[in-house]
Amino acid sequence: MEIISRLYFFIILFSFSPLLLFAQSSPKIEFTETNHDFGSFSESIGSVTCEFKFKNTGDSPLVITRVTASCGCTRPEYPKEPIASGKTGKIKVTYNAKGRPGRFLKNVYVYANTDPDKQILYIKGNVNSEGRSTGALSGVKMEGITLKSTHLPFFEVYTRQPRVLSVGFENNTHSPLKLNFERVPLHLTVKQVPDVVAPGGKGEIEVEYDAAAAKDWGMRRDEFLIRFPGESMASPFNKITVSADIREDYSGLSEEQKEKAPKIVLDKNTVDFGDISGDKPVVAVVNITNEGKMNLQIRKVSNESSVMTATISRMSVQPGKTIQLKITVNPRKTRSRLLNQRVFIITNDPVTPTVSLPVIGNFK
Structure with a gap:
């Protein structure tokens, strides 16, 4: 009996040891x-x-x-x-x-x-401030105005919740000022408030962001141009940049709805190419499984590096099914010895809508 008891002990120990090792293998x-x-x-x-x-x-x-x-x-x-x-x-x-x-x-x-x-x-x-009047606006000079900034960061925006941000400016000319805006993306609405700014007066450029109209997901960057009075067309240097992280709002879902939702599971939490020798492209494959109860929709797969590309076999995954994510690294395009990038996968999984997959390696 003692031998059998010891045997059961070792069986249980070795059964759980991979889980213990996995749980401990985590940076913090x-x-x-x-x-x-x-x-x-x-x-x-x-x-x-x-x-x-x-x-x-x-x-x-x-x-x-x-x-x-x-x-x-x-x-x-x-x-x-x-x-x-x-x-x-x-x-x-x-x-x-x-x-x-x-x-x-x-x-x-x-x-x-x-x-x-x-x-x-x-x-x-x-x-x-030094050598400035307390009423003067400080920032970026552009034609006859001073802008507080030329970048409007919306950060997180949700598809059902349009958001508004504004940037202040000062009219440095001797005439009333009415700005015009060109090359405005369809999901942005831009206007000047007030409609006319007196000489020396202050106003705002107001931007409304409609994430649903953008028909995109994740990080997005847009821009539009300011055309000043007397100009036949806007200068490409008179530019305002707008950035946002487009997401879907799942905060209203009940626990029951989340239980019935799709669930994304990857068979790797990191893609490690190890040592990459030569100049030929190398490929890794990641399996993506839907362990939920509804179809998993892959909305976007992206990365921020020209050294790497990520493609997916299908954009829709039925419950219990698996698709493949193919990651290709081209050593010819790197200027560094270290590969340290991420692939972002955006889906309709309400619990994990965005998966960030590290891709690492060393170029020899």
Whole structure:
């Protein structure tokens, strides 16, 4: 009986050991702090910099895939090499205060092969202006106006919830000003508020974003042009950029509806090409299975690198069925020895609408 008992013990132990190993094989990023206050400082300083220190407290290498900021005035720098378990690193963030007097609060988004895959860092402060009247608007000069910014970041927008953002401007001319807008995408509505701005007065360029009309998913970037009075056509330099992350709102779904919904499952949580030798393209295949109870719709597959392409065999997956995602890496197009990219898969799975799949490797 004792031999049989020991046999059962080892059978149970080896049955669960892969699960234990899988559960432990996870990187974790832990920051010393996630907020930094620069306090008050003079605009004449130009740029200010801080560092966010972190440690990989998980059991496998940490890969930071990208770090972005909520504004072009904020520039993050991050380590491109994997961070081993127990090792530390830092993210350097620089804020350009020139021409930006006043209080500021900026977000820095850190994407990594962790769960969750995104963390947010915050910087804030107060810029004291020098040699400016308190009523004057500071920002970007464009023809006869000064704009607070030429970028409108909508961040997350939902298909059933149009959103409105505006950017302020000042009329620096000696005449009443009425702006015109050209090359406006169909999903954007742009207008000036008020309709006419007096000399020296202030107004706003108001943009309404209709995500449903965009017929797109995920990260999207658009632009339109400003045509000033007296111009026969708008200059390509007088440009406003609009960015957004288009999503579907599942917040109103009940638990029962989520149970009956599609469910995306990948057979790999990371695609590791290992050492890539030579200049011939290499290919990896990822199986995507629908373990839900309704058809899984693949809305978009994208990546942010010209070194890599991602294609999918079908855009619709029935319950219990599997399709293939083909990832091709072309070594001829790389300028780095490190492959550190992501493939984004957007579906109608309400629990995991966006899957971020890390793709890593080393070019020899």
